[in-house]
Amino acid sequence: MRNSIPEQGGLFPRDRDWHPPARAPGYKSSVLRSPSKPLVAFDSTLSELTGPVFGQDSLGPLDNDLLRNYAKDGEPIGPRILVQGKLQDEDGHPLRGALVEIWQANAGGRYRHANEKYIAALDPNFGGCGRTLTDDEGRYVFRTVMPGPYPWPNGPNDWRPAHIHFSLFGPAFGQRLITQMYFEGDPHIPLCPIVKTIADPEAIARLVAPLDMNATQPMDCRAYRFDMVLRGQRQTPFENRTEGL
Amino acid sequence: MAQRLSYLKETPSQTAGPYVHIGLTPQVAGVEGVYPEDPGLAIAGPEAKGQRIRIEGRIFDGQGDILRDALVELWQADAAGIYKSPNDPRAESCDPAVLGWGRAATDLKTGVFAFDTVKPGPVPGPGQSIMAPHVSLWIVARGINLGLATRMYFPDEEAANAADPILGKVLPPARRETLIASAEQSDAAALRYRFEIRLQGEDETVFFDC
Numbered sequence: 001m002r003n004s005i006p007e008q009g010g011l012f013p014r015d016r017d018w019h020p021p022a023r024a025p026g027y028k029s030s031v032l033r034s035p036s037k038p039l040v041a042f043d044s045t046l047s048e049l050t051g052p053v054f055g056q057d058s059l060g061p062l063d064n065d066l067l068r069n070y071a072k073d074g075e076p077i078g079p080r081i082l083v084q085g086k087l088q089d090e091d092g093h094p095l096r097g098a099l100v101e102i103w104q105a106n107a108g109g110r111y112r113h114a115n116e117k118y119i120a121a122l123d124p125n126f127g128g129c130g131r132t133l134t135d136d137e138g139r140y141v142f143r144t145v146m147p148g149p150y151p152w153p154n155g156p157n158d159w160r161p162a163h164i165h166f167s168l169f170g171p172a173f174g175q176r177l178i179t180q181m182y183f184e185g186d187p188h189i190p191l192c193p194i195v196k197t198i199a200d201p202e203a204i205a206r207l208v209a210p211l212d213m214n215a216t217q218p219m220d221c222r223a224y225r226f227d228m229v230l231r232g233q234r235q236t237p238f239e240n241r242t243e244g245l
Numbered sequence: 246m247a248q249r250l251s252y253l254k255e256t257p258s259q260t261a262g263p264y265v266h267i268g269l270t271p272q273v274a275g276v277e278g279v280y281p282e283d284p285g286l287a288i289a290g291p292e293a294k295g296q297r298i299r300i301e302g303r304i305f306d307g308q309g310d311i312l313r314d315a316l317v318e319l320w321q322a323d324a325a326g327i328y329k330s331p332n333d334p335r336a337e338s339c340d341p342a343v344l345g346w347g348r349a350a351t352d353l354k355t356g357v358f359a360f361d362t363v364k365p366g367p368v369p370g371p372g373q374s375i376m377a378p379h380v381s382l383w384i385v386a387r388g389i390n391l392g393l394a395t396r397m398y399f400p401d402e403e404a405a406n407a408a409d410p411i412l413g414k415v416l417p418p419a420r421r422e423t424l425i426a427s428a429e430q431s432d433a434a435a436l437r438y439r440f441e442i443r444l445q446g447e448d449e450t451v452f453f454d455c
Contacts, residue, residue: 032306
């Protein structure tokens with residue numbers, strides 16, 4: 001086999017001081033689940049620069065409407081909200097046709113999951129998952145209920161701020177990212193050990209969605225705006241490698 | 246002072262948490278009826294060219310306990326070493342029966358994850374190099390703050406592995422063994438491989454920044 005692929009630039013390196021470190025002792029679960037040896041670094045290869053393509057045909061019409069996609073005999077309880085925003089890369093290019101998946105607790109802070117035991121009630125009309133593909137401008141929208149805060153076993157009395165989990169694909173598998181969106185004004189944000197795995201206050205602010213009154217639907221539902229950014233890819237304007245080297 | 250560069254910064258990561266399955270494999274969580282099936286089960290259809298394989302493994306934490314709440318994604322080329330992606334300049338000739346992407350929860354009771362697929366071919370690497378057949382893996386879970394990237398290589402590719410430019414970066418060389426699956430008793434349907442992932446400890450799996 002001969003290598004006849006033109007040279008492509010790698011993804012922009014991740015700023016690992018901006019992301020949370022693998023080991024963040026305030027979040028106890030990370031202590032035994034964090035690699036302790038240095039990561040092995042290399043410039044992205046074809047294996048990281050390529051990634052799966054998802055088509056509209058793999059999605060159902062209600063997939064991004066959490067008010068309806070699990071409802072049995074009515075709508076879920078809780079404040080109705082839209083969550084919308086755009087997905088770009090670090091170069092500012094909109095990411096089109098990108099798969100965005102979310103999951104969340106219901107308005108009482110209860111997740112629908114086989115392992116979940118919190119005493120708050122399940123909502124028979126709320127499943128808690130949704131997905132969509134970004135449009136030609138990289139935009140997405142979900143309709144859902146505002147999730148509730150909930151207690152979790154970490155410190156003696158730790159509560160998660162209300163949040164929605166986001167899973168993101170770019171065109172390159174090396175751009176894969178999972179994060180959480182918080183809500184502007186939630187007093188639990190600065191108290192949360194998971195939020196505090198991130199050291200830089202500016203980075204934390206990037207996860208806090210503001211209320212967007214211009215997108216809020218009168219007499220219907222409020223809107224929150226959450227824009228997200230995935231890694232960019234270096235351009236290679238000049239060919240540097242001499243044939244045969 | 247200087248002009249300000251206009252790059253955006255990547256969105257910071259947060260852990261996928263213990264309930265990742267609700268969003269990514271809802272039927273594993275017990276959320277039925279929202280999607281027709283969990284995404285990522287069909288990596289390579291029955292028409293796919295190449296050797297059928299099954300990969301099974303578990304993930305261990307720093308005290309040897311098995312993770313039962315993790316999620317693993319797989320990305321691979323087809324049997325000819327071509328990715329079904331617009332970023333592969335050869336994508337037009339890829340095997341249409343191979344998506345190349347898979348997703349598997351670790352079993353809530355046993356912690357085993359499994360992928361049924363075909364063996365990928367060798368893939369062009371940096372410069373004129375060739376990368377040995379491998380699958381890329383991405384691991385998220387409660388306690389993992391930023392998804393972990395690794396690769397699984399094949400034990401029956403000794404010469405190709407020895408020439409692989411990425412394995413060659415792993416030092417000391419003994420650590421390369423953590424990236425090579427072990428062959429299991431195979432059956433008529435597929436060659437079987439086992440790939441155990443260790444998050445910490447002496448045999449810690451090699452993870453990448455790439």
